[in-house]
Amino acid sequence: MTSATNLPTLNATSSAAPRAGRLPANKSSLVLGLILSIVIAGVSTLAAKIQWLQNSGFSALTIAIVLGMVIGNTVYGRLAPGCAVGVDFSKKNLLRLGIILYGFRLTFQDIGNVGMSGVVIDALVLTSTFGMAVLLGTKVFKLDRNTVLLIGAGSSICGAAAVMATEPVVKAHPAQVTVAVATVVVFGSLAIFLYPMLYRLNEQYHFLANSALAFGVYTGSTVHEVAQVVAAARAISPEAANTAVIAKMVRVMMLAPFLMLLSAYISRRPTAAAKDSTKESSGSAPINGGKAALAVPWFAFGFVAVVGLNSMAWVPMHVTAVITDFDSVLLAMAMAALGLTTHFSALRQAGVRPLLFAAVLFGWLIVGGAVINSVVMRVLG
Template sequence: MRIKKEQWQGIGLVLILSIVSTYLAAYFPKIGAEGIAMILGLILGNTVLSSSSFAPGVKWSEKYPIEVGIALLGSTLTFQTIKSLGVNGVSFIVINMALIIGTVFLLGRYVFKVSLKESMLMGAGNAVCGSSAIAAVAPVIDSKDDDRRTAVATVSLTGMLLLFILPALTGSLFGTDDLLRGAMVGGTVQSVGQVVGTAALINPTVVTYATLFKLLRVMMLVVVVLSFAAIAKRQNQQEDGASKKKVTLFPWYVIAFVVLVAVNSLLTLPDGWHHVAKTLSSFFGVVNLAAIGLNLKWTVIKKSGVKFLSFGFVVGAIQVILAFILIKTFL
């Protein structure tokens, strides 16, 4: 994580863009800081800020801050989340996540013809917590940087689309039942920030329920990372010459995530720490999206953007349909 001299320029650019995006989010809450950062980064990184001098620092910003953010996210969670949702709530989330990942794998293989690793990135992003989940899974499956960036962009845009649709849709489907509306938002929207933003457009009670359901999805991050790492390892061993590749099953940030969840469950960390951890984790998510936007080039988007966007939007639609069926079944 050591910062080299040639990286400071790019890091400074990403930080400025992240701060500006956070400020603009107050005026464009429906898009959110992460969405603004990615859009601005994408535009500027392909036009006036395309200089190669920024590249080392932007690449550093894309990798390391989000790892710290993932670790810090653990300190905002407790095992009490599981208890508060009850058996039916937990069943809804676990089955929903399993079905989404299975759907992504099937669509990726038979409809959109993408690689298994690309499907795993899309599955993690949609089933767990957007860009943070993709960032956690990418290194353990040895995915390509361009695949990771495209997956993050697709999942983030799908989340933004759901943000605009779900407030009205949940009202039509569930009326004034805040629990069910919160379950739909918390069980489908991709990132934590987007979940809160979407629920806030409904009412504060829905924010509370949606956050609980979302946090349970986040707690399943470790299970998804380890499962995908095992699948990637098996795939590597089956490929010619790939058996020498090593897959890291326990990245430091996954270990830190688990430890902090346990510590917060047993000791209950101070509210001040929770606030700092949430703020930093959220900001590092913005930094990640800003860097990805700056690094994502038009040529990459032209090559696979339409296919991935179609993939993402189809998965998003199926995710909502599955969530509705499961909510009616369990809640």
């Protein structure tokens, strides 16, 4: 009786098990999604080496998200059932690892290279730009909070990398992230052509100290992306480019404390989910007063630790070069995955307000950043 009862169960189990040599559906989706992401990342990395794209400031990250969006809005709908797990893994897990390894591009010695004035300028530009974003984004431009925070982070720190690093903290939707990245691409690319013209104007009217070094600090402290900083400053002089990159790296280093402070800020704000649950409940108060739990961005601590390790020069330079190349691929995979999961319909729904909002922040970076640079340089030298 017992064996007869168990026989159908054994047969059912046997038929439900995957055939030998075949991956379970979720593992197959993981592998195929990773392959798709890395193919797009590889193509983007190769394309970023094309000279005219380099001169235009288009990095592998920018190209990856564009290619991802093209594929995501054409053929990916048919591919998604078989590779969604791997694409999601690239967008989330590989992103965090990419941000951690990004620390191998920086050292604490970079701070000394720009001096106290450079650090103060970067800090003031960051806080003023992000503060303006928070004040204007929701009240004047009526944008959702996540889009405001992402555009504010991208404008005030380091462009697409900052947007992607901020996404896990604010738990944004792919469309919100893509809108923020798009603003970085638009206005960062515009800066590449605008800043050399501003340098020539400065030679005539002396808004800033009339030196390539001073203008390099200004460029590094106000332009969005690292690649865009390099492209804009190289059009001025090699000296301006070197100073601009150092100033930009110091600004990038502020990403980790920014994420920690942002996480603490978000935890003190009522969440939409808490509000919704309050409406659906019978009038009972939400847990923790409707405030979000503190989402500690642990990868930010990893980023700082890697910067510290790199500052000690324990890792050979050739190993560091390999790691940074690998990191570029990881970040490009994350960008590709983001593009794959973004639909143009969502961008159309966002409208022109995000671009207008980002344009205001861009104007502040140019004008307000020049004022900050001028005042700090005069006070601290």
